Amino acid sequence: MTTEPRAVPPAQRTLPAMLQRQAGLFGSRALLKIAGGEWTHRDAARVAAMRAGALAAAGVVRGDRIAVMCGNRVEFLESFLGAGWLGASTVPVNTASMGPQIEYFLANSEAKLLVIEAGFVERLAAADLGRTVLREIWVVGETALDAWRAPAGVRVAAYPAHGEPAEPAPVQPGDALAILYTSGTTGPAKGVVCPHAQYFWWGVNSAEVLGVGADDVLCTTLPLFHINALNTFAQAALTGSQVVFEPRFSASGFWPTMRASGATVVYLLGAMVPILLAQPEGAGERDHRVRIGLGPGVPAAAGAAFKARTGVSLLEGYGSTETNFAIATAPDSPRGGVMGWLRPGFQARVADENDVALPAGEAGELLLRADEPYAFASGYFNMPEKTVEAWRNLWFHTGDRVVRDADGAFRFVDRIKDAIRRRGENISSFEVEQVLLSHPAVASCAVYPVRSELAEDEVMVALVAREGAAIDPAELARFCEGRLPYFAVPRYIDVLADLPRTENGKVQKFKLRERGVGPQTWDGRPAKA
Known part of the structure; x- marks a missing residue:
């Protein structure tokens, strides 16, 4: 069994194969710390098989979708891994979603089962579940359901104990593992169909960019319903490292949390860094083990100030839910203020409105494609026209305007699409x-x-x-x-x-x-x- 993730044969770039591989390679090494559970690498495959058993007992079969509206707690990962083991797909729901959005996600994805944290159940009162095919709801935690009653035909039950271990389904690298909703611009949110191999490559590429090794501790405060945090699990699984999921981001508690977790790799988004820099300076900003961080969208000046205060370099990069970690900087990059350089396994084009390549120094839309099969999403669920539009001419159209400099670096200019971040x-x-x-x-x-x-x-x-x-x-x-x-x-x-x-x-x-x-x-x- 190869220890080099990039050398894994194409047929084994699936979630069940990844979990079985890590169990054999890393065994009793610590893998996960999250609210409600701690796992070794061997535990992950065992938990996935047992949660798959519980899902199968509820009538979930290969090809079905299950929705999960849950914070950073163990039930989220159990459901995600169990569904993938069974050959079903997970539909993560943003925990800020209100009734109308929840209804839309359930209806569009045709999810049969919803795993929902108790604190969010009351929001279902503003969702017309009769417009969905939902037939069962698992509630995580204690809740009083007096204020809301499920419609006829929808069973509500407490999140069940593990079932009898199920055999892994014979899933293929191109089979759907998750449907991740990303906001539309001229229409409703689109469900990005993410295949097993795309998730595998997210882990491989991110781990390579950050130099993740078996002795690292990855720590994130970002939510599991987005690919950024979900991807950290894949990084740990592929490299034998440990990942710690914190419940939420806290500016005042960030460095104490990183110190307590023993984190060596952290994950930040653009606005989080200025927020941290607005905190009073203190010794805790240096009293930690963090060696590197991922910080897409961090302004160059803020990144430089962050390193001066904390000693931590933040790497920039580009990827979307539909694509992969295709562009990135490195600790030894010749200059900052750019998204980075194209990574191995990807092709990029800066194009005009007719998809014609533009010369270096001229702004145009960033188009991407992957060399490896199923390293990108396979389309938008139940939206064939939007899929064809985005993937026309065999390139994925990002909707972002960029410039490629003479040295090959890509610089972000603005969004072409009418989107807000x-x-x-x-x-x-x-x-x-x-x-x-x-x-x-x-x-x-x-x-x-x-x-x-x-x-x-x-x-x-x-x-x-x-x-x-x-x-x-x-x-x-x-x-x-x-x-x-x-x-x-x-x-x-x-x-x-x-x-x-x-x-x-x-x-x-x-x-x-x-x-x-x-x-x-x-x-x-x-x-x-």
């Missing part, structure tokens, strides 16, 4: 606009990003009131809070007489972005930052 979350302007338009006082609106003091996006809306109606921005924000994830609630609201439009009536959002935040703009600085 805040606190590591992709926000659909379309979905926010639909909520706003459901307010009786709103006649029309446009949602768009503006830059914040943390070098990321803030959500801004320009809107027009219905004739005879008055809009109270604070009341409108409260209206959104019960219908949108907290990070998608607009911070800035402008009430205008009309929106700038083309001759055909299309809203010209670029003019609104250029106009930006003005003295007349209502600023409802969110309480959750």
